[in-house]
Amino acid sequence: MQSGGWPAPVEVEAAGHLGHVFASRAPARAGAPRTAVVLIHGIGVSHRYFTRLQGLLAESVDTYAIDLPGFGATPRPERTLSVEDQATYILGALEQLGVLEFVLVGHSMGAQFATAAALQQPHRISQLVLMGPVVDSKRRTVLQQALALSRDSLFYESPSSNALVLTDYFRCGASWYLKTLRVMMDYPTEKRIPGVTAPVLVIRGADDPVASVDWCRRLAGRAANGQLLEIEGAGHVVQHNRSEDVAAAILDFAGIRRPAEEVHPGRPG
Template structure:
């Protein structure tokens, strides 16, 4: 996959980055134009403290089949920090506004960790634009709604269930984020009632977790899938919370299958650099 284009986009009063990759053209056997049926783009949304970097492998696989976009939300990655703490609704408004500015009016949204909250909120704000919602490792478990419980689960995950490369990406992004912005955003994350909000999502929802994920437990993910009007639960074995990095090809296959879309010829993860 070619290096994606990076767009600096101001939307909803804030500045973020969008990394865009177009799928390769598929020519007909007679050398005619692209005959593949139109498919919604895929927008990948990171979680608290991190950036697009731990989504790069998944982005690389998906971009072989569909137009794929990864977002660095305002205040994360290399984006400037907003003057005030943003709510989940603020982040969702940024995603919707940024994609509209890029001419992407319909898209499947795929969020990871706190990014699942942004995905749910975006689907609630403008349901006509989002035909499918994918929630990878969703938070926050309503039975473990304290910072200490979440921190212990994340610690277990990083010690026992993550690859060294996943830990390196996450922890270096945490350093870039800084403790002040992380803690401000953490309060927002802990206060978002995912189990209530998901009931208002009209689009089909895929709840996807690494089978060893201590942050997004099997019970919690099952309850979320049941609360969604049209919910499906899927587990990827042999990995923890950062499932999209450690099992990119399997996650991409699940996303494409969920949306009824054909896969590209290659399933080899291709990680872009940006």
Template sequence: MSSPVRIEVEAAGNLGHVFASRRTPGRTPGRTPGQAEGPAVVLIHGIGASHRYLERLHGVLAESVDTYSIDLPGFGATPRPPQTLTVAEQATYLLGALEQLGVLEFVVVGHSMGTQFAVEAARQQPQRIPHLVLMGPVVNDQRRTVAQQALALGRDCLFFESPSSNALVFNDYLRCGPSWYLKNLRLMMDYNIEEMIAGVRAPVLVLRGEHDPVAPAAWCRRLAARTATAQFLEIEGTGHVVQHNRSVEVADSILAFAFVTAAGSEAPQDLST
């Protein structure tokens, strides 16, 4: 599989980057919508991050399905908007950008704050999102302060992450800058995902790394319980950046959830290992 193609896309008055791996023959950026068989998979990064810590997962998924990773406006190498975009505004950008590329139906996969963008996109245009995957969702309803979140993230980086995942995350944090990070942090802390997810109609997979202190198991189970169609899955031996450190296991879980179950197979309500 060749490297993803980077496409600059302006939508809703903002500019972001879409990294596209398309398997469907003849399917190119800007082509008429509706050519792919079945939905694509779209990956959304968290606060301060970019598509780079999703690259391993993107590569594995792209062997099986059309796959897109997004650098939302203000993150990665994208230009910073004149003002901070709300969670809803980032979701509107995501939906508009993919529509321009002819991606009308897709499985949305968010990590960390990206789970908030994913939930909001599924609420705004539910007809386009048949399945929703939330990896390491935030913010834990029993740890609502910035200090508690910072402590959990620090523990994760020190004890449960690989050197490569830490390098990717910290490099992106530096590129993001403290001012932009803190502005988005307040938005992240104020978004009550446990309330918003109740309005999602699509089946939901809540996924976490076994040792993730940012998204502990009890919190993930509470979140999954907020919707009647949710499943919970735990990946052994890793922390918050589960998609980088266990990319094959995560990709297999996403494909089984979104495509095998969609084909009519029985799916267990709790997939935890």
């Protein structure tokens, strides 16, 4: 684990699968408990589109961005993994690293993995953050999802976010992407979220055509303790294009004080 600079990957085997964990340890602060935030990517992509967000969070908390089995530079599993399989990997990998309680953040399909993890071991998830969650229960066809994603990349993303996503899609490969797509389309997030006991924050870019405001509002409303936050001027990859806003939202939701907010002895507070 590194403190400063971009973290190197650690290969972790859990539940019979291999993934990569990119961990960064926050600077120690007297009297402040160590808190962990875990970042889970969506279909076809990797930790790379969390780089900006992880860097900001790492100023205040220990962070762990995971490349799930079959994504990024990890080996492809021999069979298609379910949402629950990936959730089991997340929990097992973090346990091996000694991370037993944490704030869990999932983006896009990662919101499904995060939801499943929060259901499997609720005692370990202090807060659950779902960014641009899928799949809208009123638009549950591949064509509708493809059109929404195309609109997002054409009109609401930056060149850098598009480059990150497209190069990761290429690395993922069509075969694994399509196998995982079927899993994503079949997972009923709206039916699973009522069982989550942790507080839930749903974050969406205000221009996101994939995770509509109606869908995100319905999802937050179905959580036992849920709320919705929209971030202006962002599409689906909100954590890359509005990383400062997203980092602040996560820390505020988890009740974590940032270094700049701390009151120091002998200084006005």
